[in-house]
Amino acid sequence: MEELGIQILKSLVSGLLMGLVFALVALGLTVIFGVMDIVNFAHGEFLMVGMYTTLLISPLLGVDPVLTLPLAGLVGAVLGVLCYFGLIRFLLRGPMIAQLFGTFGLMIFLRNLALLFMGSEPRIVHQGWLVGKSIVIGPGVVLESTKLAVAVLSLLSFAVVWWLINRTKVGKALTATSLDAEGARYMGISTELMNALAWAVGGASVGVAGGLLVNFWPVDPGVGLLFTMIAFATVALGGFGSVRGALVAGILIGLIVNLPPVWDAILRSIDAVGLRGLDIHSFKYTMVYAIYFLIMVLRPQGLFGWKQ
Amino acid sequence: MLEVKGITVRYSGLPVMRDLSMKVEQNQTVGVVGANGAGKSTLLKAIMGAIKLSAGQILFNGQRIDRLRTEEIVRLGIIYVPEGRRLFGPLSVEENLMLGAYTVSDEASKRRNLEYVFELFPRLAERKRQAVGSMSGGEQQMAAIGRGLMSSPKLLMLDEPSLGLAPLMVSEVFETVRRLQREGDTTVLLVEQNVLEALELSDWAYILQTGQIRKQGPARELLASDEVRQAFLGL
Numbered sequence: 081m082e083e084l085g086i087q088i089l090k091s092l093v094s095g096l097l098m099g100l101v102f103a104l105v106a107l108g109l110t111v112i113f114g115v116m117d118i119v120n121f122a123h124g125e126f127l128m129v130g131m132y133t134t135l136l137i138s139p140l141l142g143v144d145p146v147l148t149l150p151l152a153g154l155v156g157a158v159l160g161v162l163c164y165f166g167l168i169r170f171l172l173r174g175p176m177i178a179q180l181f182g183t184f185g186l187m188i189f190l191r192n193l194a195l196l197f198m199g200s201e202p203r204i205v206h207q208g209w210l211v212g213k214s215i216v217i218g219p220g221v222v223l224e225s226t227k228l229a230v231a232v233l234s235l236l237s238f239a240v241v242w243w244l245i246n247r248t249k250v251g252k253a254l255t256a257t258s259l260d261a262e263g264a265r266y267m268g269i270s271t272e273l274m275n276a277l278a279w280a281v282g283g284a285s286v287g288v289a290g291g292l293l294v295n296f297w298p299v300d301p302g303v304g305l306l307f308t309m310i311a312f313a314t315v316a317l318g319g320f321g322s323v324r325g326a327l328v329a330g331i332l333i334g335l336i337v338n339l340p341p342v343w344d345a346i347l348r349s350i351d352a353v354g355l356r357g358l359d360i361h362s363f364k365y366t367m368v369y370a371i372y373f374l375i376m377v378l379r380p381q382g383l384f385g386w387k388q
Numbered sequence: 389m390l391e392v393k394g395i396t397v398r399y400s401g402l403p404v405m406r407d408l409s410m411k412v413e414q415n416q417t418v419g420v421v422g423a424n425g426a427g428k429s430t431l432l433k434a435i436m437g438a439i440k441l442s443a444g445q446i447l448f449n450g451q452r453i454d455r456l457r458t459e460e461i462v463r464l465g466i467i468y469v470p471e472g473r474r475l476f477g478p479l480s481v482e483e484n485l486m487l488g489a490y491t492v493s494d495e496a497s498k499r500r501n502l503e504y505v506f507e508l509f510p511r512l513a514e515r516k517r518q519a520v521g522s523m524s525g526g527e528q529q530m531a532a533i534g535r536g537l538m539s540s541p542k543l544l545m546l547d548e549p550s551l552g553l554a555p556l557m558v559s560e561v562f563e564t565v566r567r568l569q570r571e572g573d574t575t576v577l578l579v580e581q582n583v584l585e586a587l588e589l590s591d592w593a594y595i596l597q598t599g600q601i602r603k604q605g606p607a608r609e610l611l612a613s614d615e616v617r618q619a620f621l622g623l
Contacts, residue, residue, distance in 0.1 A: 256476050256487050263474035268462035268491035
């Protein structure tokens with residue numbers, strides 16, 4: 081029984097920490113969706129670019145990976161703006177299906193570009209302030225300092241984006257455009273500029289997320305897919321376009337992913353011999369999609385409504 | 389001040405407005421009246437650059453504006469208060485008003501305009517923190533007009549401000565336009581289905597029918613003419 085208690089605590093802590101990363105990845109997606117109603121399949125590839133940025137820039141500049149985060153954000157923002165002006169702007173003139181295939185194509189393009197330049201080898205940050213350090217907060221409950229820092233920085237990024245959207249003039253203009261782009265144009269707000277801003281903010285937040293993630297998650301050109309899928313589920317759960325929803329849903333999904341180990345511990349502690357072979361742990365991402373499916377059926381607008 | 393010269397507008401090939409010309413002089417209130425579907429909103433949207441012209445020109449203070457983007461036209465001082473108001477529903481009254489001043493960078497004039505709007509519509513001041521979408525239709529129309537005034541427009545274009553409002557609110561809206569005429573140096577282009585009220589308010593009026601000007605003249609004269617009285621006022 082003691083083992084079960086520890087397992088629950090462990091799952092809660094790591095669920096919360098991982099959830100904040102999921103939330104930060106989903107933040108960029110939900111900002112872009114909120115302003116433009118466009119689904120970016122290449123979102124996970126933006127994350128990958130952020131990961132490689134930190135991985136490569138840190139030894140190049142000889143600074144700690146954590147200090148390269150603003151650069152990862154900057155690279156993400158520039159990539160977002162480039163994609164907007166180079167591709168998305170043209171896709172908007174076409175039908176919905178063009179947008180789907182367009183961003184899907186962007187995903188494949190970025191992935192193969194990474195394969196060309198980086199190779200398929202998974203790589204991770206090997207040294208830095210955060211790597212390999214941990215804090216023991218209880219018997220058997222170890223807090224990896226990477227994940228703790230990631231959680232804190234993720235919350236900080238959320239605070240910055242929230243402030244930008246809700247407290248600044250340009251953020252209000254962004255909100256206005258997401259509510260009614262034509263109406264906002266009559267206020268003198270350029271839709272083009274706001275779209276580009278959404279891609280910049282979205283790209284920056286997912287770039288930072290990548291820079292954080294690479295401290296404890298290996299990067300390879302295909303790393304994006306898992307995170308894109310989780311980010312889609314997060315955004316759907318939180319409500320399309322909702323910043324608050326992305327935060328809450330990200331944490332929820334983090335907890336859900338870390339639930340199966342608790343189940344396994346329960347099975348072990350009640351010594352259910354017949355169920356021993358069933359290792360629910362392996363199905364943790366399946367559970368995310370089971371929940372995603374349920375949300376789509378029961379509450380299609382997500383927890384925090386459709387856009388508002 | 390505003391000069392529309394022979395504009396033609398097509399929707400998927402079909403002309404909905406053909407060779408239309410009109411003028412708005414400074415400090416005048418010009419009414420454009422006509423039945424539903426006569427092209428009144430099309431005219432205003434064409435002026436705002438929201439609809440492309442197939443032919444013709446639009447000039448504002450001598451400058452061609454028909455190739456400009458909507459946000460550039462707004463910066464020249466033409467403000468459009470759209471049909472159906474198009475307020476940003478979940479945002480507060482004050483946030484909506486401040487968005488109306490998006491192109492204004494001078495903080496002092498923003499504050500002055502906000503005070504003026506609150507003085508013009510005390511109800512907006514009382515409810516400035518309320519989500520604008522939760523207010524009544526009349527209050528929303530006040531918010532929409534107030535938002536239009538936030539950038540001290542040179543030309544204010546009101547698109548069916550009385551549509552869907554209770555009679556008491558309708559007269560309040562028109563009373564506001566009268567006050568703007570008296571106090572401000574704003575030129576107003578008023579598009580209305582409510583022909584009688586619009587003609588009473590306007591200095592000059594155009595009667596629009598199927599995308600063309602059917603009649604124009606001093607509003608008082610139109611109001612008195614038998615043709616208008618029979619066709620639009622049912623008298």
